[in-house]
Amino acid sequence: MSGIAVRAEKLGKKYHICGKAAGYRTLRETVAETFTAPFRRAGSFLSGERHKACRSKEIWALRDVSFEIREGEIVGIIGRNGAGKSTLLKVLSRITAPTVGYGEIRGRIGSLLEVGTGFHPELTGRENIYLNGAILGMRRVEINRKFDEIVAFAEVDTFIDTPVKYYSSGMYLRLAFAVAAHLEPEILLVDEVLAVGDARFQKRCLNKMHEVGKQGRTVLFVSHNMPAITRLCERTILLDEGGVLADGPSARVVSTYLNTGHGTMAEREWSDPSKAPSGDVARLRAVRIRAEDGQIIDALDIRRPFGVEMEYEVFRAGFVLLPNFHFINEDGVEVFALIDLDPDWRRRPRPAGRYVSTVHLPGNILAEGTLFVRANVCTLDPQIIQFDVPEAVAFQVIDSLDGDSARGDFAGTFPGVVRPLAKWTTEFSTNGCKSPGEREDAKHGF
Amino acid sequence: MEAKSLKAASLPVIYLKPLKGWVSLGLREIAEYHELLYFFIWRDIKIRYKQTFLGASWAIIQPLFTMVVFSLFFGRLAKVPSDGIPYPLFSFAALVPWTFFANGLSLGANSVVNSSNLVTKVYFPRLVMPLATVLSGAVDFALAFAVLMGMMFYYGMVPTVNIIWLPMFFLLSLVTAVGVSLWSSALNVQFRDVRFIIPFVTQFWLFATPIAYPSSLLSGNWRTLYSVNPMVGVVEGFRWALLGTNTSPGPIVVISSMTALLILISGAFYFRHMEKNFADII
Numbered sequence: 001m002s003g004i005a006v007r008a009e010k011l012g013k014k015y016h017i018c019g020k021a022a023g024y025r026t027l028r029e030t031v032a033e034t035f036t037a038p039f040r041r042a043g044s045f046l047s048g049e050r051h052k053a054c055r056s057k058e059i060w061a062l063r064d065v066s067f068e069i070r071e072g073e074i075v076g077i078i079g080r081n082g083a084g085k086s087t088l089l090k091v092l093s094r095i096t097a098p099t100v101g102y103g104e105i106r107g108r109i110g111s112l113l114e115v116g117t118g119f120h121p122e123l124t125g126r127e128n129i130y131l132n133g134a135i136l137g138m139r140r141v142e143i144n145r146k147f148d149e150i151v152a153f154a155e156v157d158t159f160i161d162t163p164v165k166y167y168s169s170g171m172y173l174r175l176a177f178a179v180a181a182h183l184e185p186e187i188l189l190v191d192e193v194l195a196v197g198d199a200r201f202q203k204r205c206l207n208k209m210h211e212v213g214k215q216g217r218t219v220l221f222v223s224h225n226m227p228a229i230t231r232l233c234e235r236t237i238l239l240d241e242g243g244v245l246a247d248g249p250s251a252r253v254v255s256t257y258l259n260t261g262h263g264t265m266a267e268r269e270w271s272d273p274s275k276a277p278s279g280d281v282a283r284l285r286a287v288r289i290r291a292e293d294g295q296i297i298d299a300l301d302i303r304r305p306f307g308v309e310m311e312y313e314v315f316r317a318g319f320v321l322l323p324n325f326h327f328i329n330e331d332g333v334e335v336f337a338l339i340d341l342d343p344d345w346r347r348r349p350r351p352a353g354r355y356v357s358t359v360h361l362p363g364n365i366l367a368e369g370t371l372f373v374r375a376n377v378c379t380l381d382p383q384i385i386q387f388d389v390p391e392a393v394a395f396q397v398i399d400s401l402d403g404d405s406a407r408g409d410f411a412g413t414f415p416g417v418v419r420p421l422a423k424w425t426t427e428f429s430t431n432g433c434k435s436p437g438e439r440e441d442a443k444h445g446f
Numbered sequence: 447m448e449a450k451s452l453k454a455a456s457l458p459v460i461y462l463k464p465l466k467g468w469v470s471l472g473l474r475e476i477a478e479y480h481e482l483l484y485f486f487i488w489r490d491i492k493i494r495y496k497q498t499f500l501g502a503s504w505a506i507i508q509p510l511f512t513m514v515v516f517s518l519f520f521g522r523l524a525k526v527p528s529d530g531i532p533y534p535l536f537s538f539a540a541l542v543p544w545t546f547f548a549n550g551l552s553l554g555a556n557s558v559v560n561s562s563n564l565v566t567k568v569y570f571p572r573l574v575m576p577l578a579t580v581l582s583g584a585v586d587f588a589l590a591f592a593v594l595m596g597m598m599f600y601y602g603m604v605p606t607v608n609i610i611w612l613p614m615f616f617l618l619s620l621v622t623a624v625g626v627s628l629w630s631s632a633l634n635v636q637f638r639d640v641r642f643i644i645p646f647v648t649q650f651w652l653f654a655t656p657i658a659y660p661s662s663l664l665s666g667n668w669r670t671l672y673s674v675n676p677m678v679g680v681v682e683g684f685r686w687a688l689l690g691t692n693t694s695p696g697p698i699v700v701i702s703s704m705t706a707l708l709i710l711i712s713g714a715f716y717f718r719h720m721e722k723n724f725a726d727i728i
Contacts, residue, residue, distance in 0.1 A: 008462075027637045090566075097465045098462055098464055103462030103463070105460040106460075107457040107458070111568065111569070117563060118563075120493060131489055134484075135564065
């Protein structure tokens, strides 16, 4: 039953980047080149160089990519921007052909490379369902059959005969995703759908993908959303500079990803200011998790206090800044957010300079597991986001089961996204109790 | 579950490999995607006149106004002969297929570029795009054709029995329009110059086709050369089939059909050849 659904053998894709004129060329350029090329070629031949001019810039967006994906597997694909994730999906979905290598795909392939592709603003919701369905490869009878389900999923029933240009962006997106989600290909390629929509809808999307996976269909899921990757995919492929850097269980690969280029996933620095996340007032330089002794640490004892710091530069003076951190767990749940309350700088316009803002958290607050930290700074008035880095750093919260954490002596699965250590009191009396002696050692469990 | 494993046994296998050199036309795949072709045509028809004040009447206004202008300047002022047919009818009978062709050409040339968001995100046979765009013009053609019928009635002209050949002449204009669109839409992906060239080409082509004047103005040998332009065959055919002009279009149509097929086939191969790079350079 579980044969190979996708096989890639040394797939490679080369792009020619021609100086500034990437993309289409004008006839004039080509004509001019045609006339001058023989001379240039002769010249470069004589000087022993091989076309050094603008043509020489070749970029291998993918190289030597080999993997096999079994039927029914849900595989995450991660990597930094430009690592080749989207190119890989484009090659797999036949949008573009590989330059070298070979691939085999068993079954119908459906791609969700940005939902809403092919929607036409002038057409109604109903018409777009049919059009989009056809573009994504559904047959008309299939769309007829699923029509009501799609409308219900998208929650747009009252507007189904309204042109989608009058839809709110949320409705538009829900409808687009609903169509795509009701595709029934054997292999589904998903690219970053979850980056959009409100939290409730994102959750439904994730559930839908989960469902798709349970039906035994193969899913390739490209995302920057590490919590979603670790939750949905058992296996993850990490791409870097077009090649496969790691391929294995998601938790391990995600931590490799967060570690690449850094000693630890608890610290991330942007040494090159031009590549650092930046707005027009402030620029992020580093984010770190520190234990109480100041050590950078990626495995925290659940009982110990710790700090999360961000180092940033303000290069335009005169703005009140709101540094803030968000803590997101493996399930994608935003556990809490913290906004800078330092009285020294609160409501005070900041002069240019370098800042390190640290939030100090007490022990016994987070539940065990992997936590991702989103680092954000925005100006207060006007409210403009300067930078916003999801998964800037990550850390593990570990309970060593010594008995003095919130677990007490319980070692089973402990629910909840936070784990405060609370004080318990007991009032005991013997009068009025129907069955004395039995309640005291009642089982402690969930 | 049983159904699933049965299906698994017959799953289609898609091979990904570098495309080199010339590739086949992939006509079978287009047949597989005939529903998409249908939906594209349907979409183009639906949106063509959306948010226009005059709506679908544009389909009639375009050739009708050209006819009025031609009748005034060529018919009245320049006294261009019209094979014994009232000049308005003479020019309109040619303008109906011509408008279909010219619109197909200008919209077809942009069909791939205008769908760049689809080209870079979804796979389907790319040939469907220019094909659908040209075919969707058939509705406009039908509307204008109805007006032509009305005009013939007004002038008291009855179509000859040759009208049974009319679908063939329509097909000839369709083949030409698709062929030229295949070339221009594929070229347009790489060279956006095409967008600026098309209006010139259309204008030049208009005068290289006997629309404002009869082809009988040309002498024998020149006419043969002239009919290399497939639209000569279309226009002469329309006039012959509907208005009974005595310019028997036989040899013209043969030559025109041959060039039209040549354009279509070469266009299709060129399009397929360029297609593999569409997503990368669009």
